[in-house]
Amino acid sequence: MKRNAAIVGLAVLVLSLSACSRAASIKGDSAPVSGNHEHERHEMGSSEIQGMWRLNPELPTPKSNTRIQFMAHGPDGKLVTEFAVMHEKLLHLIVVSKDLSYFNHIHPDYDGEGVFTIDTTFPFGGEYRLFAEFQPEGGGSVVSRQAILLSGKAESKPLIPDTTLTKSTGQEIVTLTYDRLAAGEETNLTFHIADAKTKKPATDLEPYLGAAGHVVIISGDSEQYIHVHPIDAKGADSAPAFHATFPAPGIYKVWGQFAREGRPITVSYTLQVRM
Ligand SMILES: [Cu+2]
Incomplete structure (x- = not known):
């Protein structure tokens, strides 16, 4: 190749x-x-x-x-x-x-x-x-x-699209929602962050690097890099939302980064984007 x-x-x-x-x-x-x-x-x-x-x-x-x-x-x-x-x-x-x-x-x-x-x-x-x-x-x-x-052996875990979009960080439960997932069309990615103990929306998110959160998206072949910032730049709300456009069909990995109680939160998702 x-x-x-x-x-x-x-x-x-x-x-x-x-x-x-x-x-x-x-x-x-x-x-x-x-x-x-x-x-x-x-x-x-x-x-x-x-x-x-x-x-x-x-x-x-x-x-x-x-x-x-x-x-x-x-x-x-x-x-x-x-x-x-x-x-x-x-x-x-x-x-x-x-x-x-x-x-x-x-x-x-x-x-x-x-x-x-x-x-x-x-x-x-x-x-x-x-x-x-x-x-x-x-x-x-x-x-x-x-x-x-x-040097040394590579890890090569196959990238498999997630079947559930709810992930745990230990202290939080994060659920990703989107309105559509089609190549070339803008989508709204929303990270609903809840406290793992109370199951209630985490309303105490802190700015992370000067924004409500940061999202990095990389294509499965690791060629395409997309960095998106929140729609509502300040919003300390429990569900930061991001506009993103996936350039082509395929598998993408999405990392969301937020902050709470002085610690960074990172969650990742593997998504299949269709034509
Ligand atoms: Cu940075």
Whole structure:
């Protein structure tokens, strides 16, 4: 398969760079954030932003520390050094395993001079996808994506559409509802959050990263990345709702992130989107 060949190519690139003891800089492709992004502004040049990734070690090992560094080059080829704050952060990094069984939303520190750094660990080997979301000062928001490879065996849990849309986080019961689920049509995703003990709607949700919640959607092939923000930006109501458009038929994984009692809540769903 073509895609596998590309990944193998990437692995060879990383390995050959390490063999010459140079830093493994990986050029990622960047794309403007999908049309779901509330704050999206299509501006000249935003699609020409090139992400650059550096991993240390270059071939990370699961369960041990990996340093991820990220930089972005502007259309003029220069490093982008000024970033706008977007949802309380300069850079949002979403890390998923290729099978989408693992999800992590983290915030690299800005070291200045265009470089972001974060130390993280990966739970198992194989292929992962990194999605960096940021907004160069004066430009629109951008997602830069990168496939990376870890040593060790990959997890490959098949992605099976959920038969129930009610999930437990321990302290909460979260039920996802939507009005329709068809490719190319805007749908309203609503997360009904109830307290697990009282079964009553959780009216004590707190803002999470400056919004009632955040939703990330990634297609089953881990190629499409959609970040959506709530319809009612402030709403501390127990059922945050989001507008989302799934670009094509297929399986998607949806992660909703909220906050309550000072702790983040993450729930995920696997949905089948039809024609
Ligand atoms: Cu974030």
